[in-house]
Each structure stands twice: as C-alpha cells, then as structure tokens.
Amino acid sequence: MSTRSHHDHDHAGHAHGPGGHHHHHAPQAGQGRTFALAVELNLVIVVVQAVYGVLAHSTALLADAGHNLSDVLGLLLAWAAVWLGQRSPSARYTFGLGSSSILASLANAVLLLFVCGVIVLESIQRLFNPVPVAGLDVFVVATLGLIVNGFSAWLFMRGSKEDLNVRGAFLHMAADAAIFAAVAVSGLVILFTGWSWLDPLMSLIVVSVIVYGTWGLGRDAMRLAMAAVPPGVDMVRIRTYLMRLPGVDGIHDLHVWALSTTENALTVHLVMPQGHPGDVFVQEVVTTLRTDYAMHHSTLQVEFGSVCQAFVLPERGHVH
Numbered sequence: 001m002s003t004r005s006h007h008d009h010d011h012a013g014h015a016h017g018p019g020g021h022h023h024h025h026a027p028q029a030g031q032g033r034t035f036a037l038a039v040e041l042n043l044v045i046v047v048v049q050a051v052y053g054v055l056a057h058s059t060a061l062l063a064d065a066g067h068n069l070s071d072v073l074g075l076l077l078a079w080a081a082v083w084l085g086q087r088s089p090s091a092r093y094t095f096g097l098g099s100s101s102i103l104a105s106l107a108n109a110v111l112l113l114f115v116c117g118v119i120v121l122e123s124i125q126r127l128f129n130p131v132p133v134a135g136l137d138v139f140v141v142a143t144l145g146l147i148v149n150g151f152s153a154w155l156f157m158r159g160s161k162e163d164l165n166v167r168g169a170f171l172h173m174a175a176d177a178a179i180f181a182a183v184a185v186s187g188l189v190i191l192f193t194g195w196s197w198l199d200p201l202m203s204l205i206v207v208s209v210i211v212y213g214t215w216g217l218g219r220d221a222m223r224l225a226m227a228a229v230p231p232g233v234d235m236v237r238i239r240t241y242l243m244r245l246p247g248v249d250g251i252h253d254l255h256v257w258a259l260s261t262t263e264n265a266l267t268v269h270l271v272m273p274q275g276h277p278g279d280v281f282v283q284e285v286v287t288t289l290r291t292d293y294a295m296h297h298s299t300l301q302v303e304f305g306s307v308c309q310a311f312v313l314p315e316r317g318h319v320h
Contacts, residue, residue, distance in 0.1 A: 034155045034156060035075055035076075035078065035079035035082065035169070036079070037152075037155065038075055038152040038155060038156070038169070038173065039072055039075050039076060039079070041148045041151070041152055042068055042071055042072050042075065042148065042149070042152065043072055044148070045065075045068055045144070045145050045148050045149070046065050046068045046069050046072060048141055048144065048145075049062070049065035049068065049141055049145065050062065050065040052137050052138075052140075052141045053065055053141075055134070055137065056133060056134035056137035056138055056141075057132055057133050057134065062122070066115055066118065066119065068145075068176065070111050070112055070114075070115040071172045071173070071176065073111060074104075074107075074108040074111055074112070074168065074169070074172060075169055075172075077104040077107050077108060077111075078101070078104050078105075078108065078166070078168060078169050080100070080104065081100040081101040081103070081104035081105075081261075082101070084097040084098075084100040084101075085097060085098045085100065085101055085260055085262075095259050095265075095297075096259075098259050098260030098261075098262070098263055099258075099259060099260055100260075101260045101261040101262070102221060102224045102225050102258065102260065102261055103225065104168075105168045105217060105220070105221035105224075105261060106218065106221035106222060106225055108168045108172070108217065108221075109168070109214050109215075109217045109218030109221055110218070112172070112210060112214045113211065113214060113218070115210075116207045116210050116211055116214075119203055119206070119207050120204065120207055122200075122203070123200040123201075123203035123204050123207070124200070124204075126199070126200035126203075127197060127200040127201060127204075130196040130197045130199075130200070132196055133187075133190050133196045133199045135187045135188065135189070135190035135191030135192070136187065136191050137187070138183060138184075138186065138187030138190065138199070139184050139187030139188050139191065140187075142180045142181075142183040142184035142187055143180070143184050145176065145180035145183075146177055146180035146181050146184060149173050149174075149176035149177040149180060150173075150177040152173040152176075153170055153173035153174040153176075153177055155173075156169045156170035156173060157170060166261075167217070167261075168217050168221075171213050171214075171217060175209055175210060175213045178209065179206045179209060179210070182202060182205065182206065183202055183206070186198050186199060186202040224257075224258040224261070227257040227258070228257070229256050229257070230256070230257070230258040230264050232294070233256055233264060233293070233294060234293075235254075235256065237293065238254070238256070238266070238289070238293050238295075239251065239254060241288070241292075241293070242254070242268060242270065242285075245270070245285065247272045247274050247277055247281075248270050248271065248272055249271050249272065249273055250271040251268055251269060251270055251271065252268075252269050252271070253267065253268060253269045253301075254266075254267075254268040254269075255267045255268070256295070259296070259297060263296040263297065264294055264295050264296055264297070265295070265296070265297040265298070265299075266289060266293075266295040266297070266298045266299070267298075267299040267300075267301075268298075268299075268300060268301070269301045269302075269303055270300060270301070270302045270303070271303050271304070272302050272303070272304050273304045274304065275304060277302060282300055282302070285298075285300060286298040286300065
C-alpha cells in the first residue's frame with residue numbers, strides 16, 4: 001500500500017511553495033509592545049493601590065491590588081507565550097511553540113481563581129469586623145485605576161477577537177476597569193455616609209465579577225489543552241463541505257484541534273474510489289479549508305478501492 005499525503009500550512013507573511021507557508025511576525029511584534037505598555041501601567045497601579053489601601057484601611061483597594069498583581073503576572077505569561085509562538089519549529093517541536101499560548105491562558109485562569117479565594121477570605125473577615133475607610137482616597141485611586149485599565153483594555157480589544165490568549169488579557173483589563181468604577185462609587189458613598197462595611201461588600205462583588213469572567217476563559221483554555229475542537233469551528237459545516245466534494249464517496253478519521261490560540265489543524269481521509277483527483281484539486285481543498293474554515297494546517301489522505309493514496313504538493317522543510 002503506497003501512501004502520499006498533502007499537508008498545508010498558513011501563517012500569513014512569506015510563502016514557500018504552492019501550499020503557502022506564512023508567519024504572523026508583524027502582528028505578534030505589535031502585541032509584544034502592547035503587553036509591555038500594559039504591564040508597566042498596571043505595575044504602577046499595583047504600587048499605588050497597595051500604598052493607599054494600607055493608608056486608607058481599604059480592603060477593596062488591597063484586594064484589587066492583589067488582583068492587579070495577578071493580572072501583571074498573567075500579562076507576563078501571555079507575553080511570554082506570544083514570544084514563544086514566534087519561535088521556528090524544531091526537530092523536537094515540529095509545530096513550533098504556539099501551544100504555549102494555550103497553557104498561558106489556562107495558567108491565567110487558575111491564577112485569577114486562586115487570588116479570588118484569598119480576596120473572599122479577607123473580605124469576609126473585614127465584613128464582620130469593619131475598619132474605618134478613607135472614602136476620598138479610595139475614590140481617587142480607583143478612578144486612576146479605571147483610566148489605566150480602560151486604556152489597557154482598549155489596547156487589547158482588536159486582537160481579542162482572534163486570539164484566546166489576547167482575549168484573556170483583554171477580559172482582565174476590561175473587568176478591572178468595571179471593578180474600579182464600582183470601587184470608586186463605593187468610595188464616594190463611604191465618604192458621605194461613613195458606611196465602612198460597604199468596602200468589603202464591594203470586594204465580594206468584585207470577586208463575583210472576576211470569577212464570572214474567568215470561568216469561560218478557563219473552560220475554553222482547558223478544552224484547547226485537551227485537543228477539543230476550538231471555539232468557533234463548525235464541524236458540521238466542515239464535514240458537509242468535504243462530503244460534497246466531487247468524487248468523494250465518504251470521509252473518516254476527521255480530526256480538528258488547536259495548535260495555539262490562533263491556529264488550528266485538521267486531518268481527514270477522503271474516500272474517492274474513482275481515482276486520482278490531482279494535485280490541483282487537493283490544493284483547492286486545503287485553500288478553502290484555510291480561508292473559509294480557519295484550518296491553518298491541513299493534512300488530506302485520499303483513499304480509493306483497496307489502495308490508499310495520499311497526494312503531496314512539494315513544500316520545502318516538511319517531512320511526512
């Protein structure tokens with residue numbers, strides 16, 4: 001039984017051979033600058049929150065300082081994943097290190113949930129033993145945090161639609177902006193009413209918002225880590241497209257999984273008993289899978305009769 005396979009890659013940048021082999025270096029470099037700026041801004045906020053949280057006896061500020069510190073760590077993880085994703089494939093990591101973005105997303109979710117547990121314990125203690133809170137200090141610092149995190153979220157907004165790793169960073173920043181807005185309001189209320197118990201209560205509300213936003217991120221990251229079909233990929237549409245190809249009587253061993261938070265892979269056997277479909281046919285299929293179904297790496301194996309045939313388009317640097 002002879003076997004030949006076609007494997008196509010697409011990353012967008014420069015091409016190798018008819019299959020098209022590209023890399024996203026320019027967008028990744030831009031993301032690196034975005035992460036650097038967001039990390040610097042949030043480190044400043046962490047320091048300001050921690051200092052004024054102690055001076056103002058505000059658990060809301062201290063809780064958010066801890067949360068923002070975890071965000072900085074999360075941003076560093078996501079940034080590292082972006083950097084690793086630019087590394088070229090090697091003999092050991094033949095797909096490159098793009099999957100590090102999946103691990104970073106998962107680590108981000110776990111880190112946030114851990115921080116939430118710490119905040120809940122501290123807030124409950126303060127709720128039953130309230131301490132006088134400097135409402136004006138809380139309001140000023142929270143407003144500063146709202147501005148910084150709102151700007152940081154805006155930086156990540158564009159990339160969040162295509163990359164789960166960047167989406168995690170965007171959700172952190174957007175949630176923080178909303179949380180700072182709530183803390184600022186509580187600072188004003190405390191300033192005019194003296195209700196110190198409102199501060200730890202707001203901390204618990206903050207945690208609820210964080211957990212709600214983090215749960216989906218953690219679920220999607222866990223699924224990708226376990227090679228599940230990536231979110232947004234419609235397996236029914238892909239199967240229907242492949243089944244309707246001229247000359248295809250059936251398909252089997254159709255598998256789709258994520259290589260990173262931005263790239264997907266597909267393998268499938270096409271049963272075509274009428275004979276050789278030709279390299280042009282195969283190239284058209286992998287191109288359609290890439291452009292219409294977000295399959296950046298596709299491997300097609302064509303079978304007919306008792307003989308299994310797979311067709312290869314020449315592509316430098318890839319051995320199958």
